[in-house]
Amino acid sequence: MPANELVLYQEEFQRLERSLRQLRQDASARAVFLFDKSGQQIAAAGEIDQFDATSLASLTAGNVAATDGLAKLIGEREFSTLHHEGQRDHMHISIVGKRAILLVIFDERSSLGLVRLRVKRSSVEMEKIFEEMLVKGTRTTDGQAPASPFAEITDEDIDALFSE
Amino acid sequence: MTFINYASREINCKIVYYGPGLGGKTTNLQYIYSKTAPETKGKMISLATETDRTLFFDFLPLDLGSIRGFTTRFHLYTVPGQVFYDASRKLILKGVDGVVFVADSQDERMDANIESIRNLDENLREHGFDLRAIPYALQFNKRDLPSALPVDVMYRALNFKREPTFEAVASEGVGVFDTLKAVAKQILVELRKQ
Numbered sequence: 065m066p067a068n069e070l071v072l073y074q075e076e077f078q079r080l081e082r083s084l085r086q087l088r089q090d091a092s093a094r095a096v097f098l099f100d101k102s103g104q105q106i107a108a109a110g111e112i113d114q115f116d117a118t119s120l121a122s123l124t125a126g127n128v129a130a131t132d133g134l135a136k137l138i139g140e141r142e143f144s145t146l147h148h149e150g151q152r153d154h155m156h157i158s159i160v161g162k163r164a165i166l167l168v169i170f171d172e173r174s175s176l177g178l179v180r181l182r183v184k185r186s187s188v189e190m191e192k193i194f195e196e197m198l199v200k201g202t203r204t205t206d207g208q209a210p211a212s213p214f215a216e217i218t219d220e221d222i223d224a225l226f227s228e
Numbered sequence: 229m230t231f232i233n234y235a236s237r238e239i240n241c242k243i244v245y246y247g248p249g250l251g252g253k254t255t256n257l258q259y260i261y262s263k264t265a266p267e268t269k270g271k272m273i274s275l276a277t278e279t280d281r282t283l284f285f286d287f288l289p290l291d292l293g294s295i296r297g298f299t300t301r302f303h304l305y306t307v308p309g310q311v312f313y314d315a316s317r318k319l320i321l322k323g324v325d326g327v328v329f330v331a332d333s334q335d336e337r338m339d340a341n342i343e344s345i346r347n348l349d350e351n352l353r354e355h356g357f358d359l360r361a362i363p364y365a366l367q368f369n370k371r372d373l374p375s376a377l378p379v380d381v382m383y384r385a386l387n388f389k390r391e392p393t394f395e396a397v398a399s400e401g402v403g404v405f406d407t408l409k410a411v412a413k414q415i416l417v418e419l420r421k422q
Contacts, residue, residue: 132319225292
C-alpha cells in the first residue's frame with residue numbers, strides 16, 4: 065500500500081531539523097520533537113538525550129489519537145493543540161500538515177504564550193517541507209517513481225534478520 | 229505505516245496484536261521483551277487498569293538488525309481486547325503494517341474469537357485497509373489448557389486466507405517468536421513489492 069508509506073530523504077530531514085532547532089531556540093524550549101501520527105519519530109532538536117524519544121513518540125501519538133476521537137464524539141473535526149501543565153515541565157502538542165505531530169517540552173524559562181506563537185510560525189514552514197516530501201516520495205524529477213532500495217531484498221536477506 | 233528514513237537509514241514498521249480479552253496479547257509482548265537483548269529493545273509501555281487489563285495499549289519497540297544497510301525497527305502494539313474498548317482499539321490500528329491475531333484456544337472463547345476477527349476486519353476497513361491483503365498471522369494461544377479445542381476445528385473456524393498459523397503457549401514462550409517472524413517477513417516482502 066504505497067499511500068501507507070512515508071519516505072524521508074536527507075535533504076528534507078535536514079530542513080526539518082533546522083526548522084526544529086530554530087523553533088527550540090525561538091521558543092526557549094528544552095526540546096522539540098516531530099513525530100508521525102502512527103507514533104514514529106521523524107526528527108528532534110534540543111535536550112533530546114534527556115528523554116526517551118521512542119516512548120514519547122508512541123504515547124504522544126496515542127494521546128493525539130485519543131483526543132482526536134474525543135473531538136469527533138462532540139462533532140469537532142479535531143482539537144489542533146494540546147497542552148499539559150506539570151510542576152516543572154510542560155508539553156505543547158500540535159498537528160502539522162495533517163500527518164505529523166509537533167511536541168514542544170518547555171519549563172519556566174519559556175511560557176505557553178511564547179511557545180504557541182513560535183509553534184504557529186514554524187508549523188507553516190514545516191507543512192511546506194511535508195508537502196514537498198510527499199511529492200518527492202511519489203515522483204522524481206523525470207516523473208518516474210523513485211527506485212526503492214528494498215526492491216532488491218532477497219529471501220536470504222529477510223531470513224538473515226531472524227537467524228539468531 | 230512503514231516509515232523509511234534515508235537520513236538515519238532506518239525502516240520503521242508497526243505490528244498490532246489483536247484478539248479477544250484475556251487471550252494473551254500482552255503476554256506475547258512480555259515474553260518478547262523478556263527474551264530480547266537490552267540493546268535491541270526499548271522500554272515496554274503498558275497502559276493498563278489497576279487490575280492489569282490493557283486500557284489503551286502496550287508498546288514495545290524492537291530492532292531486528294539491519295537489512296541492506298537499513299536498521300529494521302518494529303513497533304509492537306497490543307489493543308485492549310475487551311469489547312467495550314472498541315473506540316480505543318480502532319485508534320491503535322492507525323498506520324498499521326501487519327496484524328497478529330491472538331486467538332484463545334478455549335472452547336468457551338470461540339465466539340469471542342470469531343467476534344474479534346469480525347471486529348478487526350471492520351476496524352481495518354475504517355482505516356482503508358483490507359484484512360485479506362494486509363500482512364497477517366494467526367496464533368492459537370493457550371494450547372496447554374485442558375479445554376483447548378482441537379487445532380483443526382480452530383483452523384476451520386478462524387483461518388480464512390491460509391495465513392501462517394501457529395500453536396502457542398505465550399506464557400511459556402511457545403510459538404511467540406514464530407508468530408512475530410511470520411508477520412515481520414510478510415511486511416518486508418510487501419516492502420519489496422512496493
